Amino acid sequence: MTNTLFIADLHLCNQAPSITSSFLKFLNYEARYIDALYILGDLFDSWIGDDDPNPLHDYLAFSLRQLSIPCHFLHGNRDFLLGRNFAYRAGINLIPDEYVLEVYGQRLLIMHGDTLCANDILYQSYRQIVQCRWVKNLFLAIPIYTRKHIASIIRDYSKRVNNNKKIEIMDVHPQLVTEIMHAYRVSILIHGHTHRPAVHKLEIYGQPAQRLVLGDWNQQGSMVRVSHNDIQLVTFSL
Template sequence: MRTTLFIADLHLSETTPAITDCFLRFLETEASQAEALYILGDLFEYWVGDDDNSDYFWSIKQALKALVERGVYCAFINGNRDLLIGHRFEQQTGVKVLPQETLIDLYGRPTLLLHGDTLCIDDVAYQAYRAKVHNPRNQRIYYWLPLWLRRRLVAKIRAKSKQGKQQKSAEIMDVNEAEVARVLRQYHMPLMIHGHTHRPAIHQIELDEQTTQRIVLGDWYTQGSVLRVTEQGVALEQLAFKK
């Protein structure tokens, strides 16, 4: 059976071995039997740049490369934690880095893929931050910094972000429904798939007298979370961590 898998918000790091182990087992088992795997952002907890070849990141790159070499199409959309994944990562892994908003044909169903942070427009502070870090000029300046300084800078940003989230309501950090409708109308898509909010669900949306779907991928904090799509339908599934 033809199968396409979608994941997001793994937040892999060397400090979360259970998540890493689950992900590597997933690549060797379910993903290796699929037609395609789409990673919709925040694969990593942080990403200081494609030139970071530490042992941990290299092991993840090699696992992805092995999946691609088995003939599985693998694609990635940058999240807010790993927005600097780029061309060198693509070369090292064979994983295709896609635009922030990507249209695909999913077994005859036009589908919009995105990380999902652009839909959270009620979080004004985050959107201002996002505009700064996505500015090409700012990214060039960042890459001029030595790797050790970038690591220190990213750690500081992560700590500040964690503190800021504690002061925000859950509603502010979720999608804005009007923005979801606007984007669906813009692309004329019957299906949208995204991550970022860590609220896995399949939403039915009545829009312009038509039923559309918005599927939200889950995070991997306490178990793996995978969207499985076949020609017969869709299903959100969980993967248990090893005890």
Template sequence: MHTLFIADLHLDASRPQITELFEAYLASDEARSADAVYILGDLVEAWIGDDDDASLPERIAIATHALRDAGVPVYFMVGNRDFLLGEDFARRAGFDLLEDGTVHKLYGQPTLLMHGDVLCTDDLAYQAVRKQVRTPEWKAQIMAMPLEARRAFAAKARADSKAHTGSTMETIMDVNADAVAEAMNKAGVSRLIHGHTHRPAIHDFDLGGQSAQRIVLGDWYDHGSVLRVSPEGVNLRGFNSST
């Protein structure tokens, strides 16, 4: 018995080896024997809409739906890079969509699931942009653009980010401890699993006099990263192949 969690794959045509690693992992014995697989956001580097006719979305849908057809539920939560992903693609990919901040019970323990970006409250500039782009009006404006215009818009955003940071990898502020405590207290849980910050770790800490745990998922820029949760405990590891 085990459940798997991944996030921050940032799949992109420029990094085909990571897409191949993702496909291989979903076809692996570990994934095919899981009770469920959760993808907690930023599956791709940029999502321009469910109508994207590029090969990458199709490859993703084939891989995830094959896992679903094998009897493994696949849960998906949008992140800051793929928040435009909607129900049309979810159906194609065999996803069950989750709201950010969902609580699922894992082998008897209620666990808060988040992408993680809303916990980075010290990054005021990011939070302001996030608030703007998540409005229905902004989304409608973007989706009204022709597909090629959206593709060019996403490419420019990636180029601007690289020019600013000198890298294709994001420079991400870490979570705020008070925001973490507030979210966990509101949900009534002692365990939180999230991604976004690209700082994989298992943090054990005190939460109002109770033992608590925050697990941060790793990114897939250079290699794979997966969290395995079972009745025996948790294991967070990186890997370079599906075995």
């Protein structure tokens, strides 16, 4: 049976070699027998530019390029600076932040999910600033060591702030979910970001729908499997 897989929020980094190892096993086994793989952001815990000489990035680019199936990537809030240079080296296809596709007759909307957290006003303001083209170009123009320092400061500050936020603030806004699914004319939404894996049954203006939330790969792996017959949120041991 053919199927397509969706993953997100692996947060790969040098400090978590076990997750990297689990991802490589996933590529060598699960990803060998599918039609396509979609990575919905935050594949990396941090990305300061395609010119970062981190050996981990080269190793992962090589591993991804060995895939014999199409691999698509949309940006997360941690790796939104990942560019065409790395995509070319890895043999992956960059897709828009909000992307509609048809898989086995089912129309899906996929996204990272951070833009759905409308109640987190502080984060949304930050996102609007750092996603500006001129801000990104300015950041990428400064030396690598300065970028690393800035990224470290931002990560530490983000951790402190998020520890004091209510869970409801960092979760998706239900009305926004309804509006965006209606706007794209879909009954299935797949996203990550919140690290709260679940399948939510919805009703979009009188029609049944569902929102599938991918988990991170901290304690266990998480993926959504779409086949001709069904769509499942699957967790597995790392």
